Amino acid sequence: MNILQCDNVSRGYGGGDVLSRISFSVDQGEVIGLLGRNGAGKTTLIRLVMGMLAPREGTVRVFGLEPRANAVAVKRRIGYVAEAQELPPFLKVHEVVGMYRQLFPGWDEDMADDLIRKFELPSDRKIKDLSRGQARQVALMCAVSYRPELLILDEPAGGLDPAARRQFLETSIRLLNETGTTILFSSHYMGDVERMASRLIMIHDHQKWIDSELDDIREGYSLALVPAADLADGEQLLSLPSCLCARRHGEVFHAVYELEPEACCQAVRQALGIANIQCRRLGLEEMFIELAGRE
Amino acid sequence: MIFYVDPGSGVPIFRQLVDQVKLSIASGVLQPGDELPSIRSLSVPLGVNPMTISKAYNLLVHDEILERRPGKSLVVAELGQGEIEDRRLEQLRETLRPALAQVRQLEIDPDEALALFGELLAENDTDQGKD
Numbered sequence: 250m251n252i253l254q255c256d257n258v259s260r261g262y263g264g265g266d267v268l269s270r271i272s273f274s275v276d277q278g279e280v281i282g283l284l285g286r287n288g289a290g291k292t293t294l295i296r297l298v299m300g301m302l303a304p305r306e307g308t309v310r311v312f313g314l315e316p317r318a319n320a321v322a323v324k325r326r327i328g329y330v331a332e333a334q335e336l337p338p339f340l341k342v343h344e345v346v347g348m349y350r351q352l353f354p355g356w357d358e359d360m361a362d363d364l365i366r367k368f369e370l371p372s373d374r375k376i377k378d379l380s381r382g383q384a385r386q387v388a389l390m391c392a393v394s395y396r397p398e399l400l401i402l403d404e405p406a407g408g409l410d411p412a413a414r415r416q417f418l419e420t421s422i423r424l425l426n427e428t429g430t431t432i433l434f435s436s437h438y439m440g441d442v443e444r445m446a447s448r449l450i451m452i453h454d455h456q457k458w459i460d461s462e463l464d465d466i467r468e469g470y471s472l473a474l475v476p477a478a479d480l481a482d483g484e485q486l487l488s489l490p491s492c493l494c495a496r497r498h499g500e501v502f503h504a505v506y507e508l509e510p511e512a513c514c515q516a517v518r519q520a521l522g523i524a525n526i527q528c529r530r531l532g533l534e535e536m537f538i539e540l541a542g543r544e
Numbered sequence: 545m546i547f548y549v550d551p552g553s554g555v556p557i558f559r560q561l562v563d564q565v566k567l568s569i570a571s572g573v574l575q576p577g578d579e580l581p582s583i584r585s586l587s588v589p590l591g592v593n594p595m596t597i598s599k600a601y602n603l604l605v606h607d608e609i610l611e612r613r614p615g616k617s618l619v620v621a622e623l624g625q626g627e628i629e630d631r632r633l634e635q636l637r638e639t640l641r642p643a644l645a646q647v648r649q650l651e652i653d654p655d656e657a658l659a660l661f662g663e664l665l666a667e668n669d670t671d672q673g674k675d
Contacts, residue, residue, distance in 0.1 A: 280593055423588055443557060447593060468556060
């Protein structure tokens, strides 16, 4: 079942585009890790999906509906934790829970109680008096306790200590297990991305750069290290099909290929006639840095 | 058996799980007929997407290392003694494969590499003799 569909979506603020012609669709039960550098447009994309922004061009459909024209119907089925605090600061935790209970017919009291206990949230304290981590936990507890069909987390790990981050992760997995919820989350913690995501979408230079199953990325890409002395310039590496990027790091060129290491070594050796190269798999963090890192 | 995952290791998580089950069977920690934990019960404490665990289990079923019993969760498949022996060797084969790639990359003479392996075995025997 299709949950989310973006077709040729562009959006900018004032001048140029933040996002340019982004297309992808998400099926039920997928867990999408949204990657990109700060300012790449991850939050803009999430806000477009939430109907908080309108696309300049293209269409967004959530559950087959246009999210701005059907704001209430769509938002009732989405759980959303924003990067910045958006809960009413002067309400107490139990009052926020009461508000959500009213707004969402599917509110699961047992789940909410269970999470309040697990996160050790002080029910009688006002949101503004909570730590940043606690406030995010309240936001998460509220976002999941009506068992949404789509859970959207914008930088869920931001400002959380490792233990609280782990609780975020476990809560999301619980929802995945019990409700079959589809999840879209942005994160800079590659370990969390690797644990959670079934598929990655990477945004770079305003465009969708990578959109692939996580395991295909993990097994289908390699890093080739080629001595700079053996090359005229990086263009030679880039000219091979399946090369994603090539950059010089001192005396060595780093190039990422959409090939397994052995095939990669063979391809580069054959094309360039250079024997002295090394190819290996690369971890997600390393890949992110190679692709989006140094310009 | 106790599963663990290391997201930064360079090996995809589903493969880490497959390898751990194989290793546990080869070393006798898991015996034929032993039941594997359910996907749900494993995914939360491991902090891993349940689909990843499902993928690992499906691969093991496909390779006839695990089997589905009606009404029960997954169990370790029955094996002949010969197969257990094969599996131990297969496990070692997988461990040695990356070393082989390095032998090629560093252009080390195969005889030298074999001699080194023999040396390491002998060293290890001596170490264990001391205990």
